[in-house]
Structure formats: C-alpha cells, structure tokens
Amino acid sequence: MMILNYKYDKCEKCNGICNAIHFQQNFENWTSGNDVVDNFIQDTQLSAHHSTKEALEWISYNSFSNIKSIVIGGFSKVYKANWIDGYIKHWDYKNQNWVREGQNIFVYLRSLSDPKNIILEFKNKINRPYGITQDPKTKYYMMVLSDECKICNQACEVIHFQQNFESWTSGNDDIDKFIQDTQLLAHDDAKKALEWIPYNRLYNIKHIEKIRMYRANWIDGYFYKWDNENQDWSRYGKNMIITLKVLNNYVTLEFMNKIKTNYEFYGITQDPQTLNYMMVVIDKCKKCNRICNSIYFQQNFGNWTSGNNDIDQFIQDIQLSVHYKVTDALEWIPYNRFYNIEYVARGGFGKVYRANWIDGRIDKWDNINQNWKRHDENMFVALKSLCYSKNITLEFMNEMIFHHKLDPNYRIINFYGITQDPETKNYVMVLEYADDGSLRKYLDTSYNKLNWQNKINHLFDIITGLKFIHESNLIHRDLHVGNILKLKFKIAITDMGLCKPANCNLQKNNVYGVLPYIAPEILLGRAYTKAADIYSFGIMMYEVISGLPPFHD
Incomplete structure (x- = not known):
C-alpha cells in the first residue's frame, strides 16, 4: 500500500495541487539524456503554477511528422514539422492527464547551438516555445517553437497563410507575390486575403459576355477562418456561383482595391487552354456595397x-x-x-x-x-x-x-x-391560405361565439388594411365579405383584381363588384373614389355586428 506524502503532493506556494505538482509527478517518466536540458525544462514546469504557457516539455522526436528543412536566416538549422499531439492546455482531473490543443499544428524545430546556453537561446526567441526535442540521427537538441506572428503575438491568419506558401504557385512570380502580399496583411480577417484557385476547382464554366467574362461554380468556396482542430481553413460558400474576369492589368494592391469597389474579390486562377489569368469575383450590389439578397x-x-x-x-x-x-x-x-x-x-x-x-x-x-x-x-x-x-x-x-x-x-x-x-x-x-375561409363563411359558422371585442378587433383589421391601401394611393373597388379572409390570428383583405390607382380616370366607368356593397354614386355612373371603399366597409360593419347579410330583410 502506497502512503502519499502530502508534503510533496501539495504545492507550498499555492497550498494546493496546481500545474507544478502534476508536472513534478511525471519527472521520472522522461529524460532528454542531458542534465542541463532536464533541469531547464523541469524549472519551467515547476514555475507554471497557474498557466501552462510558462512550461516547456520534453517532446519525443517521433511526435513530429512531415519534417522539412526550410531556409531561414541565421546559423542554426531550421525545420518545419507537424506536431502530432499539440500543446498542453490544462489538467483533466477526471482522466488524470493533460488536455491538449492544436493537434498536428505546424511548428519550427530550431537547433540549439549549445545546450549550456539554453536559457539565453530561449530568452532571445520571439516565438512562443513549446519544448525541446532531439534529432535521433544528428543528436542535436532542438527548440520546438510556435509559429506565432510577431505583430499579433499569436498564430494569426497570416501565419497559416505563410505556412502554405510552398504548396502552391500560379507560375508567375508577380502574381505569386501579389497574392502572398494580400495574405501577409490579413492578420485578423482571412476574408481580406486572396488565394490561388486551381482551375479544376471550378465547374459549370459558361461564357456570359462577349468581353471574355464567364460564370462558374467554385467547389471549395472562400476561406472564412482557421480551424485549429483540423489544421485547415474553414470555408463558406461551397459550390457558390462566381464570375471569372480576364486579368489584363499588372496586379498591385491599388489595383485590387479598385476592383473591390464593384466586386468581392476572392482570388486568381488560370485557364489551362488559353493560359489567361482570371480574377475570381462576385458582383457587389451597387446600393449596399456588398453581396446582398438581390445578388x-x-x-x-x-x-x-x-x-x-x-x-x-x-x-x-x-x-x-x-x-x-x-x-x-x-x-x-x-x-x-x-x-x-x-x-x-x-x-x-x-x-x-x-x-x-x-x-x-x-x-x-x-x-x-x-x-x-x-x-x-x-x-x-x-x-x-x-x-x-x-x-x-x-x-x-x-x-x-x-x-x-x-x-x-x-x-x-x-x-x-x-x-x-x-x-x-x-x-x-x-x-x-385562410383556414377559416371568407369572412361570410366565418360569420355563418362562428358568429354566436363572438363577443363585442372580437367584432371590434375584426373590423379594426379590415379598416387597417383598407387604410394601407388608400395610403398607397390605391382603391380596392371590390370590397365585400367574400374578399375578406379569416386566418388563425388575423382578418386580411384579398383579391386585388379590380384595384386601381386613386387618381385613375376611366373614360367608361363599368360597374363591377357585389351589388349590396357598391356605393350609390357608383351605380349612378360616377367615378370610383376612396369613399366608395368606405361605403363598402360600412356595409361590412353592419354585417359583422349583426351577423346578417346586407339588406337581409
């Protein structure tokens, strides 16, 4: 039976079990093979009482994949790799282990000049350090550094773009530089950047104008933000419709800003047959200066x-x-x-x-x-x-x-x-669709259930709708209970077949409508006015209040 010694399992500084204790309990499970390196890592872990960012760890070299040599200034060798496990985030009390984030994140592996000067070397690095590893072939110790932006002090969008520079090319140095320049400015918003879009990511390409413009669907859609979990871009607008405009001008940031006046500019592609470079854009609404519903x-x-x-x-x-x-x-x-x-x-x-x-x-x-x-x-x-x-x-x-x-x-x-x-x-x-049908049908079946407030509410709905018609400078000209519909929560007007502008002067005034609702002056051959609609409403008031059809007796 193991007896815990609380003197060692409780942090003297925190008076509790903090991060430092969890790190300390694991000291025996790893070694770098170098006392100086071991002591340095352990010192950082013992000082990480509250934030794990302060701690380094010993990282086995087999925890890295896709290790590639890259060219960066200085005398030490630098590699780029994916770190399979990702960095420590916080302690999981339930599973008694570290919770990690950033699985398969990109990291830099930079050779240590001399392990004896390890403190100074780490102090001089701007990048956030994650830990130390060792190349099993060369036996060189290497710092494992984050790929954080010096401006943002974090792995911002620019870093993720930069990591991918080697994975694509337009075949034109000027266009490559132009796209990369836009990406290097997109620290906080990936949508500000352009990208190189392979032509085979477009389909349904159709000519829409004589001036060499085309419309197509873009399979991937535009990048929206970086997905740390999957280490790739989250994208919106898969299979979105875009326009392809042939690129005739020398591309500059000023040119891009000019294009963005009328278009949402996503990137550049190249027609493999004509070899024309083409801008991938969407028209902006001239009124909204954005892609709105009308687009x-x-x-x-x-x-x-x-x-x-x-x-x-x-x-x-x-x-x-x-x-x-x-x-x-x-x-x-x-x-x-x-x-x-x-x-x-x-x-x-x-x-x-x-x-x-x-x-x-x-x-x-x-x-x-x-x-x-x-x-x-x-x-x-x-x-x-x-x-x-x-x-x-x-x-x-x-x-x-x-x-x-x-x-x-x-x-x-x-x-x-x-x-x-x-x-x-x-x-x-x-x-x-009106579930209860016309107002006449509703009165025939439900009149006995109506109180005064119900009747007033129904008439209020009708006159409110009629007021809107008149304020729109129109006359309905065919108001009767058959054209008033009862829905679940409202009464509504329908059938605009005879509707006319209020100032419409007809040479011949034909009489239309249902006779009991037609104003007397209309029967005398006078022109329809808003007053004729009000007369029709008056007949309906009688009908709603009494429940009886007009002129019932």
Whole structure:
C-alpha cells in the first residue's frame, strides 16, 4: 500500500495541487539524456503554477511528422514539422492527464547551438516555445517553437497563410507575390486575403459576355477562418456561383482595391487552354456595397423561366429590389412543387384551389450551403388561377403588381409567387391560405361565439388594411365579405383584381363588384373614389355586428 506524502503532493506556494505538482509527478517518466536540458525544462514546469504557457516539455522526436528543412536566416538549422499531439492546455482531473490543443499544428524545430546556453537561446526567441526535442540521427537538441506572428503575438491568419506558401504557385512570380502580399496583411480577417484557385476547382464554366467574362461554380468556396482542430481553413460558400474576369492589368494592391469597389474579390486562377489569368469575383450590389439578397437572386436568373418575358421581368425586378427583407420577394414556383391540390371556390376572375407547398417560404440566405433557407415546408397555400391568363393581359399583370405593392401590410393576404397550371396553361398566383375561409363563411359558422371585442378587433383589421391601401394611393373597388379572409390570428383583405390607382380616370366607368356593397354614386355612373371603399366597409360593419347579410330583410 502506497502512503502519499502530502508534503510533496501539495504545492507550498499555492497550498494546493496546481500545474507544478502534476508536472513534478511525471519527472521520472522522461529524460532528454542531458542534465542541463532536464533541469531547464523541469524549472519551467515547476514555475507554471497557474498557466501552462510558462512550461516547456520534453517532446519525443517521433511526435513530429512531415519534417522539412526550410531556409531561414541565421546559423542554426531550421525545420518545419507537424506536431502530432499539440500543446498542453490544462489538467483533466477526471482522466488524470493533460488536455491538449492544436493537434498536428505546424511548428519550427530550431537547433540549439549549445545546450549550456539554453536559457539565453530561449530568452532571445520571439516565438512562443513549446519544448525541446532531439534529432535521433544528428543528436542535436532542438527548440520546438510556435509559429506565432510577431505583430499579433499569436498564430494569426497570416501565419497559416505563410505556412502554405510552398504548396502552391500560379507560375508567375508577380502574381505569386501579389497574392502572398494580400495574405501577409490579413492578420485578423482571412476574408481580406486572396488565394490561388486551381482551375479544376471550378465547374459549370459558361461564357456570359462577349468581353471574355464567364460564370462558374467554385467547389471549395472562400476561406472564412482557421480551424485549429483540423489544421485547415474553414470555408463558406461551397459550390457558390462566381464570375471569372480576364486579368489584363499588372496586379498591385491599388489595383485590387479598385476592383473591390464593384466586386468581392476572392482570388486568381488560370485557364489551362488559353493560359489567361482570371480574377475570381462576385458582383457587389451597387446600393449596399456588398453581396446582398438581390445578388443571390440575380445569380439564379438563368435557372428558371415562367415562359413569359413579362412575368419573368416582373419577378426579377422585384427580386433585384429586395436588398434586406427577403420575404418581400416573389419567386417562380414550378407547379410540381405543389401536391394535394383541391378545388375550393370560384371567384369573379378565376378559380381558387388549396394545395401543399413542398418547399415553403424563403427565409434567408445560407452561406454555408449556398442556397435559400426555407421554413414552413409543406405549408397550405391558396392557388388563384386566373382564367385565360395563358395570354397575359394588362389586368392580370396589374393585379399582381398592386397585390405585391400592398403585400408588406400584415392585413393584406401574403403573395408568395407565381406558377403555371401545366394543363390549362393559366398562370396562378400563390397566396397565403385562410383556414377559416371568407369572412361570410366565418360569420355563418362562428358568429354566436363572438363577443363585442372580437367584432371590434375584426373590423379594426379590415379598416387597417383598407387604410394601407388608400395610403398607397390605391382603391380596392371590390370590397365585400367574400374578399375578406379569416386566418388563425388575423382578418386580411384579398383579391386585388379590380384595384386601381386613386387618381385613375376611366373614360367608361363599368360597374363591377357585389351589388349590396357598391356605393350609390357608383351605380349612378360616377367615378370610383376612396369613399366608395368606405361605403363598402360600412356595409361590412353592419354585417359583422349583426351577423346578417346586407339588406337581409
């Protein structure tokens, strides 16, 4: 039975079991074969009460891999290697061992001139020392030094770039130097640096302009930050779409800054056939001076079409205007992204169906997967098929234009996008679905459950939506309980088919709408005004309060 001597297992300085004790308990398990070296290492470990950074360790030479001689000034030999174990971080009380970080990190191995002068040699080194090892062939003792940046006092991004200089070349000294200069300036942000991008890391390369511009997908994406665990760059934007611009100018930092005015500049590549050097860039949004939502939409324009130029242009113009709030965008939605399509009702201008939308709504851009994140997959939507819309009319376009203009308001039914019925060829608006149907249907089934506050809240929703329509300088012109929908948490206005600008002067004022809701002056042939919408709202007030259809008696 072993009896612990607390005199030796307790640090006299700390009055506890600190790092120094854990180091001391391991003294018998290693030796450098040189008393001076052993004593030096042990002294550093015995002084490392709180921070392990102060301690050196004896590191077996077989703990290093990929040992390569490098050329650095001075008289001692210097090698670069990977340290398999990594450096000591802190003591693991559970497993009674040291926790290590930086497995396979790059380190420098620098020969010690004379082990007797070991203290002076370590004192003169700027790099953080990890320990000492010995080359089994030459028997030279070597300092194991970190590869820390002198400016940052840590292994910053610059060091990781520098370690890789020997692994690539563009084949052009000026371009190599230019790329390396940008990397040597990127101490705190890897995204500031350029890189050499092998041409075989690009695919789907397509010519997009006569002025030697191309579009392609970049397999790897741009480096984001250094991953200490895997000793490699973490990257964003795998398979991202980029533009290739032929490099005609002599590259300088001033030139790079000029390019970055209009583009996000990632690196340089070379076409192996033409031997042209090419910049790997992405257009910046001129309004945002960055890559915003509109750029991501724009990059996808070539991957879809509605089959109609007017609709394509309408959707694209909206997407190009969506810099921040992506939910304001419309999209072209293939009809096969819907299922369980069921007929619901017929309106004045078309049929309405209910369906499940497989993908759901766009939420935000996913930089990692280079695609839109979506939510509400398999959500219910309303498909409003407009009769004879396979031949696009001004009325159809106006309904979409006005509905989208009003879409940001909470009390207007959401407009998600456009699709096309492959059988009828009619174009279809994809809208928010109202579980409880029209306000009339809701009153028929649930009126007895409503109290005064419920009725006031519902009317408040309607007048708030109508106020927004009027403030947008539009008139609805077809307000009735069939065009007011009851959703789970709100009442919302729909059907902008007759919506017109408030200042629209029609030569012939045809009367449209549901007769009980039409203002008397409209029946007399006068022009529609905002007041006509207010009259319609007044009829609905009676209907909500009484529960009865207008002019019931």
